[in-house]
Amino acid sequence: MPSNPAKLKIIWLQGITCNGNTHSFLNDPSLGRLLESVEFIHHPLLACTLNLSELVEHLPASDILIIEGSYKADFERAYRRMDSVLPALAAKAEHIVSLGSCASFGGIFKEADPERISGIVFDREKALGPLAEMMPKVITLSGCPVHPKWLTFVIDMIRAGKAISVDEFRRPKELYAYLVHNGCLRNEYFEWKVDSDRFGTKEGCLFYAQGCQAPFTHGSCNKILWNEVSSKTRSGTPCFGCTEPSFPKRELFSTKTYMSIPAEVPLGVPKRSYLALTGAAKSFHIKRLEERLIDDNA
Amino acid sequence: MARLSKEERKISIMTKALELFSTEGFYQTTMPSIAEKIGMSVGNLYNYFTSKEMLAKDLILYIANILGEEIRKINESPLSTKEKIDAIVHMYFKIAQERPETIEYFLRVYLSNREVFQNCCEGMICVSAFVTELMIFFEEGVRCGDLRDQDFFSAFGLFMGYLGGMVFLNGEKILPKSLESYELSISDNIYHALKSR
Secondary structure, rough: OOOOOEEEEEEEEEEEEEOOHHHHHOOOOOOHHOOOEEEEEOOOOOOOOOOOHHHHHHHOOOOEEEEEEEOOOOEEEEOOEEEHHHHHHHHEEEEEEEEEEHHHHHHHHHHHOOOOOOOOOOOOOOOOOOOHHHHHHHHEEEEOOOOOHHOOOOOHHOOOOOOOOOOOOOHHHHOOEEEEEEEOOOHHHHOOOEEEOOOOOOOOEOOOOOOOOOOHOOOOOOOOOOOOOOOOOOOOOOOOOOOOOOOOOOOOOOOOEOOEEEEEOOOOOOHHHHHHHHHHHHHOHHHHHOOOOOOOOO | OOOHHHHHHHHHHHHHHHHHHHOOOHOOOOOOHHHHHHHOHHHHHHHHHOOOHHHHHHHHHHHHHHHHHHHHHHHOOOOOOHHHHHHHHHHHHHHHHHOOOHHHHHHHHHHHHHHHOOOOOOHHHHHHHHHHHHHHHHHHHHOOEEOOOEEEEEEEHHHHHHHHHHHHHHHHOOOOOOOOHHHHHHHHHHHHHOOOO
16 A cells, blocks of 8 residues: 555445435544545535535546435436436446345335335346446445444555455445344343343343344344444443344334244244254243342342 | 164153153153063163153253144144144144043143243143244234234133133043044134234
8 A cells, every 4th residue: 555545536326315424424433534635526514625506517537436215316416417417426336235124125215215216236136227237346334323433444455455255135244234232231031041021231132022024134233333422332322233234124123023023033043943942942931030130129 | 683772762761651651641650660660771761861851851851842843833834824723723633632641641730730841841831832832823823914913922822721621521531522523613613813904
């Protein structure tokens, strides 16, 4: 790497979005360091070279094109349709980052118009988006929102000229090979099938009743902690499965069951094996796991 | 005749012990009486099972595996949910008729002497093979819309409690007709009680 490398030129363009990923990005404690090594040609909030009108007029080349938000062909940015802006910017970009579940798979906004709204490469799990043919240069960072460090990781890898190993949805394996379940502090409760009967407590597993999707959701939320301190499951809220193409599902705070049996079992585990193991684990009562960890009344 | 392997010999002992346990009860059956029935020394019997409790535990595992394997075949067949209920009822009553000692052991030894099993067969551990297959049957029945979603044990109790009760009545010679003559009405009753409305 050169001793004083040129700053990476980044365009951050928003489609149909709630700005969640923009705000998440601003929470990265290393943002100051990052801003010294990149130049935003356009960003919705940060200082940049071109405003939105100038961006859609000039359609400049970039090292990284970051797209935040769902795609809809006739959605306009500065009075230009996305189907004229996005492919032109994408063609001139060295790398493309699909930032957030809306840009990646359609996300929550797809619910409003499922036939016409999609991600930029994937429409849910199918590669039918407008940039499907450019897939080899796209990195998918799904999440609602994306952890700021996941984006920083990708920008750092691109700046260092390193290849990023990806899964079938172009998500970096370094970030998405894990399940959200990995690193969850409630794993011991999961092992012994001790349920949590409410939200916000330190004790119990949220998988059996509270809707937690961590055992079949890819992401490193419990490895790279949010705000460097916590995660949904650590704070007592179920994982909503926001990194998966199936997001959002319905009834996120309750586990779908059929005759008391979870409709989805941990990823890759045969249902029969899971049920046999569950039945065995439920046969034991571990007093320590049924008590409060910190009992103020003790 | 080829010499039996240790595992085959164990099954042979278990088969004989099953007959004794299911007719005499757990406490009336002793290791010497089992050894006598098999025609082996008591000392040798202990080479296969370290205690009567361990033998009792292996027997319930053995029976749960037999029943579980039968239900697994039904679960993996292309039958409809109603036809699967018919098949499970038929299978259960057939085993109760042809190998009454298995169901009798389940009802009269395992369920009636829980204190014997509490240190080695907590909860459903020893009947896991059987219960797991019923879980799969119920889960798939609800998933495909045939059965009503409800608590697993409510449905489990209705299904297996019913079958166990009928086999018990049959064993007590209370039923006026043969067990198999009730198959159709019982499976109809179970289906109507469990089906989605």
